[in-house]
Amino acid sequence: MGGYDLSGRAALVTGGARGLGAGMAEALAKAGAAVVIADIREDLGRATADALKQTGATAAFVPLDVTDDASWEQAVTATLAELGGLDIVVNNAGVEISGLVADLDPADVRRMLDVNVLGTALGIKHAFRAMRPGGAAGHGGAVVNIASVAATIAFPGIAGYSATKSAVDRLTRVAAMEAGKLGYGVRVNCVYPGLVPTEMGNQLATDVVRLGLFPSVEDAIGAVVGQTPAGRLGEVTDMADAVVFLASDAARFVTGAGLPVDGGMGM
Numbered sequence: 001m002g003g004y005d006l007s008g009r010a011a012l013v014t015g016g017a018r019g020l021g022a023g024m025a026e027a028l029a030k031a032g033a034a035v036v037i038a039d040i041r042e043d044l045g046r047a048t049a050d051a052l053k054q055t056g057a058t059a060a061f062v063p064l065d066v067t068d069d070a071s072w073e074q075a076v077t078a079t080l081a082e083l084g085g086l087d088i089v090v091n092n093a094g095v096e097i098s099g100l101v102a103d104l105d106p107a108d109v110r111r112m113l114d115v116n117v118l119g120t121a122l123g124i125k126h127a128f129r130a131m132r133p134g135g136a137a138g139h140g141g142a143v144v145n146i147a148s149v150a151a152t153i154a155f156p157g158i159a160g161y162s163a164t165k166s167a168v169d170r171l172t173r174v175a176a177m178e179a180g181k182l183g184y185g186v187r188v189n190c191v192y193p194g195l196v197p198t199e200m201g202n203q204l205a206t207d208v209v210r211l212g213l214f215p216s217v218e219d220a221i222g223a224v225v226g227q228t229p230a231g232r233l234g235e236v237t238d239m240a241d242a243v244v245f246l247a248s249d250a251a252r253f254v255t256g257a258g259l260p261v262d263g264g265m266g267m
Helices: 019-030 042-054 069-083 106-131 159-181 199-210 217-226 236-247
Strands: 010-014 034-039 059-063 088-091 141-146 186-193 258-261
Touching (some): 010 069, 019 034, 019 236, 059 069, 088 106, 088 236, 186 236
Parallel strands (some): 010 088
């Protein structure tokens, strides 16, 4: 696999129990990495890890609430014990709660801030502490944060989500600068996925209809496809392959970057 060979590397994927996270974990494992699924959904997370093991991959599950600092400490400690190292952290866990700005619910926005922004920030923090010289892993590595095309476009009904994913972009760039300046040996990048028909993506289409923004789910999806030069929705593998690239030596001189994987929607 050349530059995409991740053999001998250990990865932690947050929100890895299902959807994009599960696909990213699978792609990392196929590239040769040992993978920990970190998620708040224990039964589903263990099942996803077990499914990876059935393919011959080295995989494990650790419980993780990304909004809790102590939970992160425990998850990283458990990952080091399970895999013997930590080279890749994918901050994928996220929530999307649709709503009109005129009807904004503070509790919904706080929830998205907690998971999408604080959860990503804590993930970067604990990746740095483990990977930097003198850390528990101590060999450098790669952090890949999952932002969204929502950070680059104005799509109705997702103002709070868009704001939090824009924050992920800024966190990525500042973290990359700090890692470089302080000699951590850790690259930090983010991906902007387009709309993928996972459970979250399908729920978004339903929500914008409920909010009166589109007459039907088909119209909502058609609007997304109509704004996408590639002429289709994204697929889990599209996003997962981008993560493998950014985690690999093929991206060894890439840091502080945001990679659109959106079929051109955000250009």
